[in-house]
Amino acid sequence: MKRIFINSAPSLGYRVIILILLSIFSWAGAIAQQQLTLHGTVTDQKNNPLLGVTVQVSGSQNGTITDASGGYQIRAATGDSLIFHSVGYATQIVRVGSSPVINVRLHAASRGLNEVVILGYGTQQKKDVTAAVTTVDVSKIKDISSANPTKLLIGQVPGAVISQTTGSPGREFNVIIRGLGSLGASSNPLYVVDGFPVGTSIGQNLNPDDIATITVLKDAVSTAIYGARGANGVILITTKKAEAGKTTLSVNAKYGIQNLPVSLRTKMMTGPEFAEFKKESFIDKSEFYHNVTPGINDIPIDYRYPDSTKYSTNWLNEILHNNAPYQNYNITFSSGKTDMHSLVSVGLINQDGSLIASNYRNYSVRANVEGKVNNFINVGLDLSGSYAELNWINGTEGRSDAVGIALLADPRAPVYNKDGSFNEYIGGHDGIFGWPNPVQNLLQVTKRTYLGDGLATGFIEVSFLRHFKFRSTANVHLNYNTYKQWVPSTIAHTNAPPPQVATENDNLNKTLDLDATQLLTYSNDFGAHHLDVLLGYDAQEENVSGLYANGSEYPNDLTPFLSSAAVVTAGSSAGGWSDIAYFTRVNYSFKDRYLFSGTFRREGSSRFGSNNRYGDFPAVSAGWRMSEEKFMSKINWLSELKLRASWGETGNNNIGNYSSLAFLNPSNYVLGGNFINGFVVGSFPNSKLGWEKSNQIDGGIDLGAFGNKLTFTADYYKRITTSMLLSISIPAISGFTSSLGNVGKVQNQGFEFALGYKTNINELELWANGTFSVNRNKVLALNGPTKAIWNGSLYADYNVSKVGRPIGMIYGFRTLGIFQNMDQIAKSPKQDGAIPGSFIYYDANHDGVVEYDQTDMVEIGNPWPKFTWGATFGGNYKNFDLTILLSGRQGYDNFMQIQSSTVNQDGVFNVLEDDKYRWRSEQNPGKNYWPTTNYWKWERESNSRYVHDASHMWVKDITLGYSLPQGKLPFNLRIYLTGDNVFLFTHYPGSNPDVNNNGGINPGLDDEAYPVPRTFAIGANLTF
């Protein structure tokens, strides 16, 4: 049964948006027909006149060609469309309005193989690229309702898995490129903004509207230039720059509403249903243990008469913010007409979350300025600053947090008391867990983050001796992060009614990151030979310092400041890392056909042991543009065919600072009645700690056909990570239970395919891009005596990384069904304490006993998809444009840890509606799916009942736009409607198959996270 989530009724706001759009369309269509003699000039992007451009009236034989000054003249009627076409440029269609002048600027054909690709420390013509890189065409997906740049990657990059693990606004998506490369260190890619390596997180400060292009570097020859941080792929983000010869002012505005579709809301029991559940389990227990059917008066009054239950609260619905507004405004002024090019932008994102009280607000400004001092010196400066405020964005995951307690809280309690005050304590009687009121919790608890961020990049570039350039760049990143959490006395604790001691947590963190890069480049042609050489030096240092304080014992809830707290504890922290690298790259091509590239980086990092501080990272690649060969010239349809291969080594130093050193931790005591300071050792020192290295080969093919209407790229890769930086379990008798070392070996191999197609059928322009990727991950070795790495616990899931198997496979008991009677239990392998109605677990080692520990646990789920795909397609017809973005993942499992709570048969929590069909007796086994309420053992352990196939397809985005006819008005205006997370097709019973509460090597855990809403928005782009 496929679930299609379309059934949440369109709200009023939605209808209003449609109405507005319809009225705009009818206004545009009302312009009368009229024959005109049209004339104008056709230019290229740099305003140079274009000769020989075909100008044709759509649907007629009427056509002409532009002259040397780009001019043309043609007769057409109002409402006709003019088609401007020229080889090497994107065809443009312009609707004839009432003005006789139509000036057109043609853009160089994009997505062909001629475009320039941004690479680490430089650029290269796409035709010359011999690396596996993907450029994300941001212009195609710019209307997506994104508050974070990572969202723009969805479905666009073969080989990358992008997951929206939580719906909390503004949050970064989880990005993994070409599989999990490490068992111990982080596997997140490196983000580089305008040449500045900012780290393995892009954070919440960069406004997606400022982004011009995103390039994803995947193979070793492209990433090795980032050496120590390149092993998990590199994401290069380039912000918008002023276009030469053009001055524009553009305004983008978008307003939308967000709702959690009803079908994505976990269905729990209603008040009467839960009372019935409690009553039935009371009866079942009595019958099972005492052989007595209790009389009505023996049943506790709390649930004796389920039908007369007074209240029935759907707590999840209560905490949802329906029609939560989403607003995004951006103004960009771009001036490129003089020697000084500048672009200034101001942006505001204001997004309420789909949970009440949660919101995200980001104010950003940017100034990108570049100019010529004289004909050999260029200077530039990119400055950006942002300020963000977030409430209830973090700390919403897990069973005991905002969403979890809304599922588990007693539905028979009202939200408000009769006097309108909050019902402050939900449950806490008759054996039911006591929780804070989920609504009150969100409204009265503050979890507020303030982010101040400034990024500055300055460069000076000197050209000399014709072929040389020297570029010196300095980057500064300053980030202030303040967090304040306030829990007033009115908020209950788990099983503890209010008043509680009010508490406050304050955190202030400052990060200062300095980076200096010196680049010397040489570029020259020698006949058919072309040579590019790059020499570089980079030094980077990051220092983080923090201040944190906790307060408690407040006189009241009105002054939530530390100064009011009777008890305050505070502390400060500091730390940092530094990095030095020397690198070089040589690109050589012969006859534009035979391409070679080599890079080398030597890098030192403060994070490693004094004996192993430096690492060397070489890479080479070669390419052959077969389509340039004479023997290929007869194949007319083939416009481009390139074979390429690369090999290289990259590193990973995401192990945290100071891991190679052992430190003392405080451990204090009392002597002579006085507090005395003492210290104990915190960990083993490891001065041999060195680089984790990845060795990657890549083979690829780039193909263009029919004048690059069809493009195809395929890659095969194999990456082996050795000397993994891994925290391994060591015998506790050593004094410690884990130690970091360079052990183990992991392999990722896979295929990636990208297909692009575009065509014009008269006025209809259609295009489609698809990505498809397969990655297989395998642990090849875990050096030392460890045979497997276990993470987890009996009541959660276990992620086990075993030699020969993928990282982090889901382990637990395999559920074979439900015991029906004592006889069956007696005949089965011994399960100590099992009763009829308990799960039957698989006796994996066939010793006749199912042990109550890990002994009989087996692989019960695979958190890694068999394949991942994305598709973006769209079209333009007259003034309309449409984009649809799909993304999906197939063949992987999640462990729904939350079900061990939402189907906890103890009767301490509310349970899933489906639990009505639990096993009650042999005669009344329900669906034979959920276990008995008579006992807790053999029910809630990590077991396969909680493992679910999470394969899914999201219709991530649908955008329909309409551009007002050009030429009539002194501006260009496009209006569009966009829907985000529109449909989800899946069998997965949870609300978000992308969820991943732990991440890293503990993948696939669903312990309930912030729900992902569906957004509908209307937007407008206005350009002068």
Add this chain to the structure above:
Amino acid sequence: MKNIRYLFIGIPIIIILSAQVSCNKEFLNKTDPTRLGVNTFYQNQTEVDQALVGIYGQLRAIITNQWRFNELTSDNTTIDFNPSDRGQASDIEQFEYWQYTSSNPSINTMYDQYYNTLYNINLTLSKLPSANISDSAKNVVKGQLEFLRAYYYYNLTMYFGDVILITQPLNDPSQAWNFERKPQDSIFVQVQSDLKDAASSLPVRYNAANVGRITKGAALSLLGKVYLTMKDYADAVSTLRQVLNLGYALLPSYAAVFDPANKNSVESVFEVQFQGGNTLGIASNFIYTFAPRLSGALATGFPQATPGGWNIPTKNMIAAYEHGDLRKAASIGLDFVSPVTGEVVPYIKKYDHPSSIFGQSNDDWPVIRYSDVLLMLSEAINELNGPTDEAYTYLNQVRNRAGLNSLSGLNQSSFRDTVYHERRVELAFENDRWFFLKRTMSPDQLTSFLNAYGAEEKSDPTTSRQGVAYATSDYVFAPYKVVFPIPGNEIITNSKLKQNTGY
């Protein structure tokens, strides 16, 4: 326009200059500015003493959870049954019902804590010879460390039987796979040698600023207990007699022994130090763990308290006190009636004293008291020579202080039973019971003893079950359960490690 141009040249240059980070070797040498490195520590008196204090500090966490293993397992205490939270059964309740398995988190944590503090002890001992301090000072530090090492290994072998013995710090984690479990006998040999060494190098008492440190008396008393455990009564007697001359005495009032006002009193041989009334992280919280779940302010003094309801004195324990025994009221509170069940939920009163800050109690934990020494001595003499006058003297000293009459005229066997009974009530809830039962009974005897107690508890539970039935596997003891399972994680990590039979 020209001026603006200069501005844009100027700014990048300034940034370039300010961001140019120097290139020298020091640039990559980073150490945590907020913490002390291990490599350079243990050089002088201050540093060695801080290392020793740190090791003392680890006692607090270990002693805080010790009741789970030493009292809850026994017939002394049970739980304030909580029908709402059956999940706890996986951890703490497993000790009450004898269902502990190799995945029990408490056992796991305890095992890790023991070997972590042993690493610190061994490391400090190994650094001691090269430290720049006087030989006599070294000796006193060494004695304290040896006592603690002995105390931990004694406990470990009592919990697990054969255990891994490490007396040197490992330099490299990979060495940890080379160790195998050593027979209990050889553990006792190490324990005795450490304690003898400690007894010879430790002072009888310290100056006021150092009260609370381990003394000669503590080393001799523990050594006596080890001999008693090994049934080496002659050595037990000679060792424990040495304690008599060290100036210890019983306080006139039993209740006063546990009063924080009398910390480290003349009766205290060794107690773990805590301090309440502040938030320095050195307070205890026993009453918050031991008070009945719904008792709120009654025992703790703070209405917001949600006590654990653990370690609840059993009906069997309450009945063990003789009529007129002053220790009953000092040890057990019977003044709390559950609002849900209407029944009295008893609780331990020894560690219930007012504290000024919520959650930060001021109660110390008694490890060895002089009355323990007297009872051990009395027990050992009786085993060696029968109920001599001397044996009676020590037994009656303890009884008289409790308001009970002197005894006489018992034969060896009934004297033995009397001393055993006296131990139970005198040392109730001081984590003596489990080891006492183990050292005085064979596994089979202990099995029938505990199963009888379990049947009693099942038929007449100390705290109401509120309609929840016992599981068939509750209170089923078997001989193999006299030792705890080695933590499952350890077996997974080191497959050569042998699990105790039965687990």
